[in-house]
Amino acid sequence: MTLASPSPATDRPFARLPDDPARAALVVIIGFTALRIVFAALLGFGVDESYTLGQARHLALSYFDHPPLHLWLAHVSMLVFGTSWAVRLPFVLMFAGTSWLVFRLTARLFGAWAGVWAVLALNASLFFLASPGSWIVPDGPLLFCLAAGVLALAGLFFPEADEAPSPWTAWMLAGLWFGLAGLSKYSAVFVVAGLAIFLLATVHRRWLAHPAPYAGAALALLAISPVLIWNLWNDWASLRFQAGRGGGRGLSLTAFGQMLAGQFVWLAPWIAVPLATIAAQTVLKLGDPRRLFLMALAAPTILYFTLQSLWSGWALPHWPMPGWFFIFPLLGAWMVANPAASPSPRSWAAWSVALAVVLALGIGAIGATGALTRLGVPARADPTVDALDWTALGAVLAQKGAGRGFGPVVVGLSWNEGGKIDLAVGDRADVTVIGPDPRGFAFRPVPRLFRGADVLIVALAGTFARQQAGLASQFEVVGEPERLSIGRGGRPELDLVIVPARGLRSLTPVSLALTR
Incomplete structure (x- = not known):
């Protein structure tokens, strides 16, 4: 795949987007943010959200299920909004910020219009539209912090011709953001492991002889210290619980198949197929350090949680999603480089956005009205019954x-x-x-x-x-x-x-x- 520079008329997903790609990205982000606000207002709190809000009512250094950042944010949000749907607003707005960071990261690596495509695909994906984008779950803060940390290092690893980035600034910012990612969800460690792989595999290993990365690591450790202290006080209960969820239960091809199918559904099939195809194609092009950078960040999370289902006998399909998050810039680059592909990228974009809107509003309306049970569907078969307050x-x-x-x-x-x-x-x-x-x-x-x-x-x-x-x-x-x-x-x-x-x-x- 070559990164040609097509004319602006074919670069953009929709002809009516502004000529400036940064403004176009903002239009896409604002549009999806408005959709999320409507979705959040229609749908009641799910099981995990209800549990999270109850736990967040009591401030603590950390908590049993997850590190505390999203619970702290939920606590502050409840002080402002109570337990109305509006308590989700900080999480909705945070994902708008995450989308902007994805635009900037993709623009640095592959060009600004590739960034617009990446943002559109990310927001149209079912998981990223709903879970980290709308709900009170740890994935929202996790992705924001990971994107900010990766963007800080991308400026150091891939500077423009007229840039002279400070390694101290880059590594300290990365340390802070990766530490906050660890304060969001334990799986942040897999992205950090991917960063280590990238350093060891490329000329950027020279940074391992510089003191800045170690200062950044110390800052990250300081950021996650509330989690360590809480676990120390509570017999490492949280870490033991999460580690035990991947325990061996024997080889299970059924669980593995369910894990693959679950990711396919969560990403949305029309996005999962091109996303997985681009990831597979990129494996053959790792000589490009930009692609290697993204694949190294993505692969440990995707591979570990997908393969874990083979020996654990079960796994939740949203666990690998922080890995897929880093494939979207590659998809954006492919869309810009292949405007004549069949089906056309523009047609794909139109259908993806339309389906995202229909599904979000449809699921929200079903959740608000109980339409499925009114049609005779048993409550146990209604996926929105968990959102019944x-x-x-x-x-x-x-x-x-x-x-x-x-x-x-x-x-x-x-x-x-x-x-x-x-x-x-x-x-x-x-x-x-x-x-x-x-x-x-x-x-x-x-x-x-x-x-x-x-x-x-x-x-x-x-x-x-x-x-x-x-x-x-x-x-x-x-x-x-x-x-x-x-x-x-x-x-x-x-x-x-x-x-x-x-x-x-x-x-x-x-x-x-x-x-x-």
């Missing part, structure tokens, strides 16, 4: 005394349901989780639990039925369940139970405690 639960619990500060302790039976409960109850009552998988709730002490306080157990009816027998060993008294149906537009979709209990003996059923 349990708002009605708060009013019912307030009537029972929970919500006055010294009323019953409210407990869930699993971390994901606990997040929904926590979001509905807020600071008005103590909320925690008992049972086999409390996640971060295990680090939220509620002393009243063991002092004879009344308890209200809240769970989905199915969850309560599965754990009901074990609850008898956990409490002195377990009362009769009261049912509560919640849904959208007055139509019931989920059945909850509210069960009074007293005299907590154990956080875990005896049968489970004995097998641990």
